[in-house]
Amino acid sequence: MAYGHGKVILFGEHSVVHGRPALARAVSQGVEVRALQSPASVTTLHIDPWQVDLDTGAAPNRGHEALQRALKIARGFYPNAPFELTLRADVRLPGGAGMGSSAAIGVAVLRAMDEAYGQARTDVDVFDRSLDWEKVFHGNPSGVDNAMATYGGTALYVRGQPLSPVTQAQPIQLLAAYSGPSPSTEKMVSSVKQQLDADPVGVGRLFDEIADIVQRGKSALERGDTATLGSCMNENHQRLITLKLSTDKLNQMVAAACSAGALGAKLTGGGGGGCMLALVDGPTINYGKDAKERVPLLALARQADAALRANGTARERALSAALVLRYLPGQNTSKQDRAYALAMQRVAAQFPADDDVLGLTADALMVASFSYEGEGYDHTLMDAAIALLEAVLARAPEHTPAIHFYIHATEVVGKPDLAERHADQLARLAPRASHLVHMPSHTFYWVGRYQDAAETNHRAVRLGIENAERLGLKGPEGVWGLPYHAHNVIFGLGGALMAGDSRIALDLARPLVGAAGPRDKAEPWWQLLAASGYFAMARFDPAGVLALPEPKLPYLKAAWHYARGESLIWAGDLAGAAKEIEAIPAKVVTDKPDDEALAAEQMLGITRAVLTGRIAMAERRWADAATALRQGAEIEETESFSDFTDPPAFWYPVRRDLAAALLASGDAAGAQREAQASLLLRKFDPVAMQTLAAARAVLGRDSALVR
Numbered sequence: 001m002a003y004g005h006g007k008v009i010l011f012g013e014h015s016v017v018h019g020r021p022a023l024a025r026a027v028s029q030g031v032e033v034r035a036l037q038s039p040a041s042v043t044t045l046h047i048d049p050w051q052v053d054l055d056t057g058a059a060p061n062r063g064h065e066a067l068q069r070a071l072k073i074a075r076g077f078y079p080n081a082p083f084e085l086t087l088r089a090d091v092r093l094p095g096g097a098g099m100g101s102s103a104a105i106g107v108a109v110l111r112a113m114d115e116a117y118g119q120a121r122t123d124v125d126v127f128d129r130s131l132d133w134e135k136v137f138h139g140n141p142s143g144v145d146n147a148m149a150t151y152g153g154t155a156l157y158v159r160g161q162p163l164s165p166v167t168q169a170q171p172i173q174l175l176a177a178y179s180g181p182s183p184s185t186e187k188m189v190s191s192v193k194q195q196l197d198a199d200p201v202g203v204g205r206l207f208d209e210i211a212d213i214v215q216r217g218k219s220a221l222e223r224g225d226t227a228t229l230g231s232c233m234n235e236n237h238q239r240l241i242t243l244k245l246s247t248d249k250l251n252q253m254v255a256a257a258c259s260a261g262a263l264g265a266k267l268t269g270g271g272g273g274g275c276m277l278a279l280v281d282g283p284t285i286n287y288g289k290d291a292k293e294r295v296p297l298l299a300l301a302r303q304a305d306a307a308l309r310a311n312g313t314a315r316e317r318a319l320s321a322a323l324v325l326r327y328l329p330g331q332n333t334s335k336q337d338r339a340y341a342l343a344m345q346r347v348a349a350q351f352p353a354d355d356d357v358l359g360l361t362a363d364a365l366m367v368a369s370f371s372y373e374g375e376g377y378d379h380t381l382m383d384a385a386i387a388l389l390e391a392v393l394a395r396a397p398e399h400t401p402a403i404h405f406y407i408h409a410t411e412v413v414g415k416p417d418l419a420e421r422h423a424d425q426l427a428r429l430a431p432r433a434s435h436l437v438h439m440p441s442h443t444f445y446w447v448g449r450y451q452d453a454a455e456t457n458h459r460a461v462r463l464g465i466e467n468a469e470r471l472g473l474k475g476p477e478g479v480w481g482l483p484y485h486a487h488n489v490i491f492g493l494g495g496a497l498m499a500g501d502s503r504i505a506l507d508l509a510r511p512l513v514g515a516a517g518p519r520d521k522a523e524p525w526w527q528l529l530a531a532s533g534y535f536a537m538a539r540f541d542p543a544g545v546l547a548l549p550e551p552k553l554p555y556l557k558a559a560w561h562y563a564r565g566e567s568l569i570w571a572g573d574l575a576g577a578a579k580e581i582e583a584i585p586a587k588v589v590t591d592k593p594d595d596e597a598l599a600a601e602q603m604l605g606i607t608r609a610v611l612t613g614r615i616a617m618a619e620r621r622w623a624d625a626a627t628a629l630r631q632g633a634e635i636e637e638t639e640s641f642s643d644f645t646d647p648p649a650f651w652y653p654v655r656r657d658l659a660a661a662l663l664a665s666g667d668a669a670g671a672q673r674e675a676q677a678s679l680l681l682r683k684f685d686p687v688a689m690q691t692l693a694a695a696r697a698v699l700g701r702d703s704a705l706v707r
């Protein structure tokens, strides 16, 4: 099997034809060619999925004259060949899209011929010969496409010089989107040549400016400075516009990508159409789509499906057909989610070696698993997703979408430790994607690495703040308007509160309390989550809590009273704390009694029980304390409350306090039992571990009761 890489040009297309440098990067898709000995008197080439057939015979292959000429040139390199060949090319790149398909076909054809004729050839030779192939199409190719098709990787190319590989400081994510057909590269190259002839000084200056962008872009890539890398792409695009290489469509796509948060974007390749390339943070696909969102997506999927039916690859056709099923109309979207997941399973069976297809299939299965109508989720679909993700991660351990989904799936099935070694890599692999920096905390929290959960979310929160600034999100909503910001803050608080990290906890809690306090509208669910800001203040800034204004929303008010209660107990004002308990209502009347309202009521019950227990502890009434704390723990551990949010809505396992109350009462065996039970709920909780150690110390190391 012979291979040629597809490529994108990051910087320097066209000016590279005129001796300036270009920076290019191979993409994961390319061209594969198989060669078989043929009894015929000519060599034939069949190109899938374009349904193109050629041969080296005398009769012209109508519509494919250039390809026929190129094939004849390739065949001419083997004058003493003992037999002819049947060549079958599988092109997994869009043609005429600026992704180097013709060079990749040339390189793969030449390598296939070498293999069939038993010729050992160096890459330098393959490159030289493929340049002759490429000249048929482009007249005056710089050679960048052939060099990339031959060698792959990321590299700086200067015409006539060996390719110089570039080492990136960190992985980057690029998105290529097709704007439509383009005139031939030859035409675009000759239009630039005409401009150069007409204005050698002006156009030469533009080329020099692009050369400077290429060097700055290269060093940004080497330093891992994605902000500069993105702005270099924008600068390069402006120069390509000046050279009349862009189109309205490409410009619109560049603008759309940048306003959606891309760090930079440009056309790539010959221009006049073809692909737009954007430097992005993703992929962070997570959710299914609701009925309304599906309407425009169905139109897009149908458009893609129709376009690809003519000359898309088998993979593209299978994917677009599955997408159409996903977005078909209907209010009950779970039916479509399931149809899409099953269709994707068939696509995965067709392309088992394709990591991206398997990753998308796993995502589809997980979404369908949750839109299941029974209790919880569909275990069969979730297990199937896990099996696919494990296959991907076994061969591509740095596949960020697979890690993202694997963290979710293993958490859902209660085996977070399976994802731990992958979670350790994710933030490094996508260091600017705040959601992917956040994701490992789903594993860290549940394997007991609370400090890591706090730190990775703290970083995700900072990225979110930077993103909000970049996107110009202003006003009181500001960064809170970003979909995952509150989640990152709350997850970071979950970790910091368990780890006892006051610095991170307060850094996250103060802005949350500041934003939540004045709100007068929010679902009980959101209020429940935002309550963790008050919990963190109660834990690490008891004096500050007493200065906080009363929030407007009912559950936040209750959290505020709880926090004040904790703070007053800390200050020794037990009567004041008792008043705060009275101020926490047993329930808050809402117009829709649902799961959210139930969980919020449970939260009220927990906070009342905890304060009651704490006051009793302060008054050395151990039995009363144990009763109240047991009650709090039991509410907290009901399935409906503990499954309600992730991380858990209440900030620590109350059972560990029950253990402390029992220990204080002299029941060390009971304390040991409860501390162990608490550690099953939150692994490696340092407070429960300390109580367990103290209980064991009382029991004596050799006691039969120690286990």
Ligand code: MEV
Pocket (backbone or CB within 6 Å): 009, 012, 013, 014, 015, 016, 017, 098, 100, 138, 140, 141, 142, 143, 144, 145, 185, 189, 269, 270
């Ligand atoms: C095409 O991928 C790149 C161009 O610079 C042409 C070439 O370098 O041969 C437009």
